[in-house]
Every structure is written in structure tokens, then in C-alpha cells.
Amino acid sequence: MSTQGGAPQEFLDWVDNEQNIEGFINRLGEAVHIPSISSDPNRREDVKAMSNWIFDQFGKVGVDVKQFDLGTEEETQLEYPKAVLGRLDVDPSKKTVLIYGHFDVQPAVGQWETPDPFTLVVKDDGRMIARGSTDDKGPVMGWLNVLQYFHDKNEKLPVNLRFCFEGMEESGDGGALDRLIEEQAKPGGMFEGVDCVCVSDNYWLNTKTPIVTYGLRGIVYFKLTVWGPDKNLHSGIYGRMVNEPMTDIVHLMSTLVNVDATIRVTGIDHSIPRPTAQEEQLYEAIDYTVKDLQDAIGPQGAPVSDDKNALLMNRMRECSLSIHGIRPTLTDQDLVTPVTPGPTIGTIIPYSATGEFSIRIVPPLTPKQVEGFVAAHIAAEWDQLRTGNQYKLDHTSEGDAWLADYNHWNYEAARAATYAVYGQDPNLTREGGSIPVVLTFANSIKVKGKDGQPENANVVLVPMGRGDDGAHSTNEKLDRSNFLNGTKLFGNYLYLLGGLPKNDS
Amino acid sequence: MSTQGGAPQEFLDWVDNEQNIEGFINRLGEAVHIPSISSDPNRREDVKAMSNWIFDQFGKVGVDVKQFDLGTEEETQLEYPKAVLGRLDVDPSKKTVLIYGHFDVQPAVGQWETPDPFTLVVKDDGRMIARGSTDDKGPVMGWLNVLQYFHDKNEKLPVNLRFCFEGMEESGDGGALDRLIEEQAKPGGMFEGVDCVCVSDNYWLNTKTPIVTYGLRGIVYFKLTVWGPDKNLHSGIYGRMVNEPMTDIVHLMSTLVNVDATIRVTGIDHSIPRPTAQEEQLYEAIDYTVKDLQDAIGPQGAPVSDDKNALLMNRMRECSLSIHGIRPTLTDQDLVTPVTPGPTIGTIIPYSATGEFSIRIVPPLTPKQVEGFVAAHIAAEWDQLRTGNQYKLDHTSEGDAWLADYNHWNYEAARAATYAVYGQDPNLTREGGSIPVVLTFANSIKVKGKDGQPENANVVLVPMGRGDDGAHSTNEKLDRSNFLNGTKLFGNYLYLLGGLPKNDS
Missing domain, CATH: 3.40.630.10 (Zn peptidases)
Structure with a gap:
């Protein structure tokens, strides 16, 4: 040079x-x-x-x-x-x-x-x-x-x-x-x-x-909400009698991403072109090792691959999906303790539950496309659940790659x-x-x-x-x-x- | 009489x-x-x-x-x-x-x-x-x-x-x-x-x-914790590079209970004897309708059955499993905002995640037996996940049926x-x-x-x-x-x- x-x-x-x-x-x-x-x-x-x-x-x-x-x-x-x-x-x-x-x-x-x-x-x-x-x-x-x-x-x-x-x-x-x-x-x-x-x-x-x-990478944030009963229910009285929104949402969210971090939402991973030979050389040239990752995440952290190039490509040229949590949607009623002793929250069947996740995106995908893929995926999985509850999917903010x-x-x-x-x-x-x-x-x-x-x-x-x-x-x-x-x-x-x-x- | x-x-x-x-x-x-x-x-x-x-x-x-x-x-x-x-x-x-x-x-x-x-x-x-x-x-x-x-x-x-x-x-x-x-x-x-x-x-x-x-019914409360990295990770940097504890736990928790409220933890539902003829008559005699349930949970709540006797038996003589939430285990570090703008929590890959659920139990099951069934189930499902993270299962309190x-x-x-x-x-x-x-x-x-x-x-x-x-x-x-x-x-x-x-x- x-x-x-x-x-x-x-x-x-x-x-x-x-x-x-x-x-x-x-x-x-x-x-x-x-x-x-x-x-x-x-x-x-x-x-x-x-x-x-x-x-x-x-x-x-x-x-x-x-x-x-x-x-x-x-x-x-x-x-x-x-x-x-x-x-x-x-x-x-x-x-x-x-x-x-x-x-x-x-x-x-x-x-x-x-x-x-x-x-x-x-x-x-x-x-x-x-x-x-x-x-x-x-x-x-x-x-x-x-x-x-x-x-x-x-x-x-x-x-x-x-x-x-x-x-x-x-x-x-x-x-x-x-x-x-x-x-x-x-x-x-x-x-x-x-x-x-x-x-x-x-x-x-x-x-x-x-x-x-x-x-x-760009990013799109999603908020998924499932609801049904018109108030929180006592699990002693209603446990096993109703479709629980929390059960539904945990099943739904488990269909988003695999443990190995590949994305299960149809359309996302398949939209990313395979790297060209020139691009692969770039990753080959990058001074980085699996040990660098292990040092950064600590000895108990678990890299999804033992190939340095694969890890770098996952970070730089693939989408990623992270789940941030699934929480009950709380109401005033939760301040009242349940009929039986024990942790208040622990006897409640939440009337509604909210899950949050975000997807880091890479070209050629746009936030709009990803939002479409996620909406279609959730709709299809929802049909499979056969629950009587309702759901709503929002994307709360987005940024282009x-x-x-x-x-x-x-x-x-x-x-x-x-x-x-x-x-x-x-x-x-x-x-x-x-x-x-x-x-x-x-x-x-x-x-x-x-x-x-x-x-x-x-x-x-x-x-x-x-x-x-x-x-x-x-x-x-x-x-x-x-x-x-x-x-x-x-x-x-x-x-x-x-x-x-x-x-x- | x-x-x-x-x-x-x-x-x-x-x-x-x-x-x-x-x-x-x-x-x-x-x-x-x-x-x-x-x-x-x-x-x-x-x-x-x-x-x-x-x-x-x-x-x-x-x-x-x-x-x-x-x-x-x-x-x-x-x-x-x-x-x-x-x-x-x-x-x-x-x-x-x-x-x-x-x-x-x-x-x-x-x-x-x-x-x-x-x-x-x-x-x-x-x-x-x-x-x-x-x-x-x-x-x-x-x-x-x-x-x-x-x-x-x-x-x-x-x-x-x-x-x-x-x-x-x-x-x-x-x-x-x-x-x-x-x-x-x-x-x-x-x-x-x-x-x-x-x-x-x-x-x-x-x-x-x-x-x-x-x-x-008796009850056993469970707390499941999954962890790996030694600190929270930025999803921009580490997204798709590591096994995320939150992904693992959502997959695990989705194996606990079906949307129809039947329990997937091996051993629980099968341990409950079928009702005797005398017992079935008791349920037949109970003054209760599906409408009573619908009125109690609101028009958008979803009973798991349209048979009144089945609903009552689910409540009175079957175990039930309710998930209460899955939350990131937060640390001081979360108070520091991430490298990129956006909701703080939304760019974090939590280093650890905690899920809570409880099981209402009926005879002949004891809390000890249910704890054993859950421990075995989680261990078996964990092996299937093939993640490099760690988990811990605690039962936080219990009461006999x-x-x-x-x-x-x-x-x-x-x-x-x-x-x-x-x-x-x-x-x-x-x-x-x-x-x-x-x-x-x-x-x-x-x-x-x-x-x-x-x-x-x-x-x-x-x-x-x-x-x-x-x-x-x-x-x-x-x-x-x-x-x-x-x-x-x-x-x-x-x-x-x-x-x-x-x-x-």
C-alpha cells in the first residue's frame, strides 16, 4: 500500500x-x-x-x-x-x-x-x-x-x-x-x-x-403482547382452566431463534447473500481469534462456533435476534395479595404478557422487510398454537443497516x-x-x-x-x-x- | 339427607x-x-x-x-x-x-x-x-x-x-x-x-x-436460572456470536406446559389416577357451567374445554402449571447506556436470565415427587438444547396437597x-x-x-x-x-x- x-x-x-x-x-x-x-x-x-x-x-x-x-x-x-x-x-x-x-x-x-x-x-x-x-x-x-x-x-x-x-x-x-x-x-x-x-x-x-x-448493522425492536382474560387470575382457582397468555407467548417466542443463534423467522437468514471470495479473504485477514471472544465474554460464556471466520461473519454480515425478556403486564390488582400466602406474583395468571426482542439487520434487508417477515412468522405460529387468546405485534423503533x-x-x-x-x-x-x-x-x-x-x-x-x-x-x-x-x-x-x-x- | x-x-x-x-x-x-x-x-x-x-x-x-x-x-x-x-x-x-x-x-x-x-x-x-x-x-x-x-x-x-x-x-x-x-x-x-x-x-x-x-391443591414454586457470559453483552457486538442465556431459557420454559394447559413435565399428569365413578358423579352434580367461567374471566378469556365437568376436574383434581415471567438478571452495568442509542435494555444480551413458574399439585403427588419430575425434565431438555451455558433449578417454596x-x-x-x-x-x-x-x-x-x-x-x-x-x-x-x-x-x-x-x- x-x-x-x-x-x-x-x-x-x-x-x-x-x-x-x-x-x-x-x-x-x-x-x-x-x-x-x-x-x-x-x-x-x-x-x-x-x-x-x-x-x-x-x-x-x-x-x-x-x-x-x-x-x-x-x-x-x-x-x-x-x-x-x-x-x-x-x-x-x-x-x-x-x-x-x-x-x-x-x-x-x-x-x-x-x-x-x-x-x-x-x-x-x-x-x-x-x-x-x-x-x-x-x-x-x-x-x-x-x-x-x-x-x-x-x-x-x-x-x-x-x-x-x-x-x-x-x-x-x-x-x-x-x-x-x-x-x-x-x-x-x-x-x-x-x-x-x-x-x-x-x-x-x-x-x-x-x-x-x-x-x-441496523436494528428493529419488537414488542409482542398476548392477552385474554380481562384481569389477572388466581392460579389456585383458574390454573388449568384457561389458555394462559404467558404460556402462549413463551411458546411463540421460542420459535424466533435457535440456541445456536440462527434465526427461525422465515425469510431473514435466507435473504443474506453468501460472501464473495473477496469478502471471505477480508474475514480471513482480520486479526481475531476465538480466544479473543472467549476472553471478552468470560470463561463460562459459550461461542456459537469454534471457527473465527464464522464468528466474525455472524457478527458483521448476518442478522442476529436477541430476546430481552417476557414479563407479565401488571395492573393495580397485583398490589392486592392473593387468597393464599406465598409470593404475590407467584399465584397470578397474568391476564396479559409482553415479550421484547430485537433484530440486528444487515443489507440487503431493510427494517420494513424484516418487520414483514416477523409479522408473517408470528401469524403463522399463532395459528399453530390453537389458543383462544389475542396477540399484537409492534415494532417500537428501527434503524437501517x-x-x-x-x-x-x-x-x-x-x-x-x-x-x-x-x-x-x-x-x-x-x-x-x-x-x-x-x-x-x-x-x-x-x-x-x-x-x-x-x-x-x-x-x-x-x-x-x-x-x-x-x-x-x-x-x-x-x-x-x-x-x-x-x-x-x-x-x-x-x-x-x-x-x-x-x-x- | x-x-x-x-x-x-x-x-x-x-x-x-x-x-x-x-x-x-x-x-x-x-x-x-x-x-x-x-x-x-x-x-x-x-x-x-x-x-x-x-x-x-x-x-x-x-x-x-x-x-x-x-x-x-x-x-x-x-x-x-x-x-x-x-x-x-x-x-x-x-x-x-x-x-x-x-x-x-x-x-x-x-x-x-x-x-x-x-x-x-x-x-x-x-x-x-x-x-x-x-x-x-x-x-x-x-x-x-x-x-x-x-x-x-x-x-x-x-x-x-x-x-x-x-x-x-x-x-x-x-x-x-x-x-x-x-x-x-x-x-x-x-x-x-x-x-x-x-x-x-x-x-x-x-x-x-x-x-x-x-x-x-398444594403448590411448588420454581426458579430456573441460566447463565454464561460473565457480564451483560452488547447485542451489536456479540449478537449471533454466543449462546444467549435468554434464548436457552425461553426454549426450556416452552417445554413445561402446553397451550391447552396439559403439563409436559414427564410423570406429573400420568401420576394422577382417573376419577372413580363416584367421583365423576360428584362433578356431574356440581352446579357450574362454562358460562360461569366465561363470566369470571371476561369475554376474551379462553376456557381450555367446553365441557363443564372437564373444566372442574382440571381445577380440582389435576395439577396446573403457570409461568410467571422470564426476566434478565440485571446488574449495575445495566445502568450504563449502551454504545448505540435506543432503549438501554434493548441492546443488552443478558448474561443471565431467570424464569419463574409454579405447579399446583394434587394427591397422590407430593412436592418432593414433583420437584424430582421437574428436575429430571429440565435436565433432559437441557441436554437437547446443546448450549454451552449453565443452569440452576431451585424450588423456592412448597405446600402439600x-x-x-x-x-x-x-x-x-x-x-x-x-x-x-x-x-x-x-x-x-x-x-x-x-x-x-x-x-x-x-x-x-x-x-x-x-x-x-x-x-x-x-x-x-x-x-x-x-x-x-x-x-x-x-x-x-x-x-x-x-x-x-x-x-x-x-x-x-x-x-x-x-x-x-x-x-x-
Whole structure:
């Protein structure tokens, strides 16, 4: 893989300068010291302070920043923290790259090994521990480090930049950012003319091999409810006299998925094309072992296969179905204890029962198709049950799957930039989870396609941190080396894009 | 059916005397006005006050009453209300009858049609509405009415009496009353020499036909837990890579019971002997229809059969299995939101899942046998699953089934007493629920059997109230006619027993 046209040695040396490093780490320390927990209404002011801090920092290095109102949260009646959008134009003949990141964090519950989760501690082993260090303040600071270089050296950037930083990623904003992105992607908006998008908000699969990510699973949540009697019944009086909704739903839910995790809902597994030879090679190349999975789930966890490639394909290119629980639908009546002693709940035949499950989906399946398959499956199984009860199936929320063309020049740049820093080809991977904003970028930002028709912009996911960073856990960390190498990688990526002609689509 | 030797007309006229009736109802009003809710720690003093009130009332009519300390409730560190035991000896050549009742009540939640659930209101249609009116203060007052007659008339009772009144029936006392009964049943105890037991704490099947009850189902509660991974897993990352404990448990629980309520656990249904011809006639005679069931469960509830006898046998002489729910075993980690937005619980693969179910059992099955059958069934089904996870099966509590000889003289007296009052044979029924104290009486009180060996005392269940009394619901009521007829029935029962020789076992 070629690194020709990558970052000059001067940039790399500048990143390695001890005094500069001290500055990078101090700035990351400042960033994590603001406890911008978006899910906690009591911390909303901190998330707003974080929005202002990001606004100031990117303004200082020459970005034309602007804060955008996202409205008010319905439940709390609190204002959302403002999104920070930015532009930095250098040359209309250069590519325009849109960078995304978020400045809010998860809560910091549990026992941490440092005195305060919001005070950065750099350990001797290089771990920089703090809530937000890797998710996602570290990567955002990585971009800031790169901009600092051009600002301090008074150098012209190799590409035009756009930024999109938000403060409600971890807890949701009711679609407000999606609407802002769609608005700004229109002619006259800040994102008009964007050629490609780069998101750094995921992690390596392991602790040693960099990755570039080209796919995400979508998700559909389902709620199945079965009911019959008009109130909860006492099992002493009615046990074996009626069709019990709980029995019906347990039978129904047992038909959704096999113990080996293959999906029994007709249409789903069969809709996924077999991997091509090229795709199989990608999985073969991924640095991952069954032991990596076993280490992650603990010694008593049970992988569904002893083949590493099969496990990875199950995660990245197959649908998955998880059952979340089956609970009685409780009423006031349950507060009254039963005729006979014993656990109250234990003598009740629930008049209604609710089961929840979700399906992670991959292309070519859409949420609509999966909803159709599930509805047909449940209807067919219901007929088999021969119960006198009723059922209702709802899908409570959904998100599309996403798959990018990893042969696109945006990927070539990301992969070459990674190779230049780490000396190895990154693993090309797909994530089993969902990052909805990626879909929003891909679908709302249009570029001119080869045939002159508008097509979806290419988005690349370039993580900075390692698989053991513990993004949402105690002792979240970002390794010092990943912070510095990530900064170099980001710089390299921009230089490589700067070497490409503007109109190469 | 003969009523020879029943209550004299003088007694029946006395019960029908308007002034006496006013006294009965006023006394019931006093009883229900003490809100003796045993499950509410804030009402414990009221339950104690009720114990004192019962002590006083039965003392006034000549019973040698004594209050017994039952110790302290562990969770609340509150003293239990004292049990009230009593004796009234008239003639050692007469039978000695033990009467049981309870003076505590359920909470009174929900919207009542009367201003205060603890103030008795007598409606024009005869309903006497109050919490505790039918469960169980009405029946206890019925016995008091009978004693009042003998006291006022200065007449000698036809039998010797023993009483056992408790104040923790609705919420449990950790076995304290059971231990007291066992103690008092021993030589020198208050229950030494008891010939038979009568309990009035259940209800007619319908609103018009009296019953006498000779059986109760037992119950065993089960908790099944499946686990594997050492923490909850994100479904985006691990979906389709591991055996999910929730999938395993849903498959397992679906093998327990069929939609038609027949039990799939090998050994249970097959252990129950087919009904004898005599038994089938009993069910044929019971005044009950499929419509009665449909009315009780609402128009959308689904009976498992359209044959009334089959439904009754399912309730009274078959085991039943009800599933109460399957829930993820939650940990602290669940408080942290997942990597992707959406319902927190909805992106989690629970590291462990717990399912709860209970089995109502009938003779000849014992809890031990049923526990064995379930353990073997789960073990066999588990092997079929071929999962790498682990499971554990616990039985959390249990109670024996009970079946009495309904050809015993105690039943002959109860049936004849009922016939004398209502002019019809009572339906002989079994209850689908459990009343553990009945087992305690049956097992701890010994009488001399035909062969001279000690055998379990015969217990008869003689309800006062109707099936629509709403014992644990809003607008609990006892019909005025049931209160008065029940009083007559109790008196008749004692007169009939008084006509029997002491040593007829």
C-alpha cells in the first residue's frame, strides 16, 4: 500500500515533540474535566459548557465555527446543548472533508482505579484514564491537534474541512441533529460541496491491529403482547382452566431463534447473500481469534462456533435476534395479595404478557422487510398454537443497516494513512452495532456520481482507540500511543486526500 | 339427607329475631371497623387491637380464651398480633370440635362503592359491604352468634369446643402459628382430645349453591436460572456470536406446559389416577357451567374445554402449571447506556436470565415427587438444547396437597347441616388453591383410628359466603342472608355433632 503523498516528516516530528505532546494531553485533560453527561439532566449545563469549549477551541485554530440550537428535550423541558458546526476553506480545487465527533459522555458509575473519572490520569503503562478519553473526546482532540499544527506553522491545509460536533450522542435528541444535518446538506448549507465524510467513534477489534470500518448493522425492536382474560387470575382457582397468555407467548417466542443463534423467522437468514471470495479473504485477514471472544465474554460464556471466520461473519454480515425478556403486564390488582400466602406474583395468571426482542439487520434487508417477515412468522405460529387468546405485534423503533464501498478513494486514503502510521494494513471490518448518524450523513449528503447523477457521499469509520478501551465502562482509557498515532493518522489522511483531484468521484 | 338431631326451632327462631339480627350486624360492623391489615406494618397495632377485641368477645360468651405470643416479624421487627385460642368444655362424653378463623384482612385499595371500606354498609339488596366482611370476620362472627345463643339462653352446648383465631393469615407469620398448633396438639395442650376440625374460610363456587370442601391443591414454586457470559453483552457486538442465556431459557420454559394447559413435565399428569365413578358423579352434580367461567374471566378469556365437568376436574383434581415471567438478571452495568442509542435494555444480551413458574399439585403427588419430575425434565431438555451455558433449578417454596374423606361423620354433619338450612345437598368440591393451615391441623391433630392407632383428624371446610363476594377485591361483601343462614348452619352442625357418640371415629 502506498503512502506517497502522506504527511511530511515535519508534521510527524511536530506530533512527537515532547512539549507539543504535553500540550495535547493537557488539552485532553481540560476536555474530560467537564463532566458533559448528556443522559443526566443535572449535568446539562456541563454539556452546554462543553459545547462552548469546543466552539472556542476550534475557533482558536482558525475554524469558522457556529453553534446551532437543537431545541428542547420533551421529558425534561431542558434545552439541548448546541451542536458546533465549522468550516475551514483553503482552496476550491481541493476535496472537502466532513469530520464528525461528539463531546458528550456516558455517566461514570462504578468503582474506578483513579480518584476522579473526570480528572485525566496518565499511567506509566501509557493508559490515559478518564470518562470520555476514548469516547469521543480523544478523537475530537486528535483533529484539534492536527489543526493546531497548521495554525501554529501558518501552513495551508491540504483539504477544505467541515465539522459536525454534537452533545447528545449518548442519550438521543429526538432526531434534532439529523434534521440539522439534512438542512445543512442542502444548497447554501454548511455541508454543501462535501466530498466525503470521516467518523472516528468506534474501536479496534483487539489491542494491536488498526481497523477501518465500512458497515454497520441496523436494528428493529419488537414488542409482542398476548392477552385474554380481562384481569389477572388466581392460579389456585383458574390454573388449568384457561389458555394462559404467558404460556402462549413463551411458546411463540421460542420459535424466533435457535440456541445456536440462527434465526427461525422465515425469510431473514435466507435473504443474506453468501460472501464473495473477496469478502471471505477480508474475514480471513482480520486479526481475531476465538480466544479473543472467549476472553471478552468470560470463561463460562459459550461461542456459537469454534471457527473465527464464522464468528466474525455472524457478527458483521448476518442478522442476529436477541430476546430481552417476557414479563407479565401488571395492573393495580397485583398490589392486592392473593387468597393464599406465598409470593404475590407467584399465584397470578397474568391476564396479559409482553415479550421484547430485537433484530440486528444487515443489507440487503431493510427494517420494513424484516418487520414483514416477523409479522408473517408470528401469524403463522399463532395459528399453530390453537389458543383462544389475542396477540399484537409492534415494532417500537428501527434503524437501517449501512454498507460503504471500501474500494472508494476515501477508504484508500484512510487505509494508506493507517498503513503509514502503523506499518500494517488495517483490517477492513463491519460493526455489529449501529451508529445512526452515519446513515444520516450517507443519505443526506450527495456527491456527483460517475454518471453525473447525485449519489450518497462515502463515509469512512476510522477509529483511534483500542478494543479494550472500555468506552462505556469503568476505567475508560485511551492509550497515549493511540492518541499520538491517531493524530498522525488523521493528518496523513487529510494530506492523502489533498493529493487527489477534486472531481474524482 | 336427614336433619334429625339438628338445631331446635328455638335456635333458628332466635337467629331470625330482628333485634338479634341487628345485634349480629352491629357486632360485624364493629369487627370490620378495626382495619386489621396484616401486610401493612403501619396497621399492625390495629391487628393487635383486633386480637384483643376477639379475646374480649369470645370471653364474654363464656369461652376460656388465651392469647399466645407468636414472636417478632424479621423484616419489620414488629411483634406479630397474638393468636387467640379458646376452650369451652361442657361434657367429656361429647365430641370436641376445633374451629378456625382469622381476624386480619387484605388492604383496601381501589375505588369502592361505599365511602369507607372499613365502615359496614348494608345495601337494600342485602349486600353488607366492607373489607373483611366475608374474609374472614363474617364467618368468625357467625360462630360468635351461635355462642351468644347458648350464653344468653344459659343452655349447655351440644359439643366441647376449641378455637384457633389468628391475625397473620393474609401475609404470613414465618410458620409461628403452625408451630403453636403443633405444640398445642400434644398431650397437655389446648387441642388435646380434639375429634374433628371445621374451617370456614372459602366460598361457594357460584352465588346460589352451598358447598362443602374436601380437598386443596398444594403448590411448588420454581426458579430456573441460566447463565454464561460473565457480564451483560452488547447485542451489536456479540449478537449471533454466543449462546444467549435468554434464548436457552425461553426454549426450556416452552417445554413445561402446553397451550391447552396439559403439563409436559414427564410423570406429573400420568401420576394422577382417573376419577372413580363416584367421583365423576360428584362433578356431574356440581352446579357450574362454562358460562360461569366465561363470566369470571371476561369475554376474551379462553376456557381450555367446553365441557363443564372437564373444566372442574382440571381445577380440582389435576395439577396446573403457570409461568410467571422470564426476566434478565440485571446488574449495575445495566445502568450504563449502551454504545448505540435506543432503549438501554434493548441492546443488552443478558448474561443471565431467570424464569419463574409454579405447579399446583394434587394427591397422590407430593412436592418432593414433583420437584424430582421437574428436575429430571429440565435436565433432559437441557441436554437437547446443546448450549454451552449453565443452569440452576431451585424450588423456592412448597405446600402439600390435602384430601379428606368426605364419607366421614364430620362431613355427614356438615352436609346435613347445610341441607337443613338451604334445603339442598351441598356440592362436594375441592379447591384449586391452598390453605396451608388446613394441612397443619390435619397433620398435627391425631385421633384414635378404627384400629386403635392414631390417625390424622378429619377437617371439613364449610364456607359461609358466595363466589362473588370479592374476598380480596374492591367492594368485598357478605350477603345478609348468607350471614344468617351461615349462623344457622354452624349451629346445626354443632347440634348434629352433639348427637354422635364420642368414640365414633
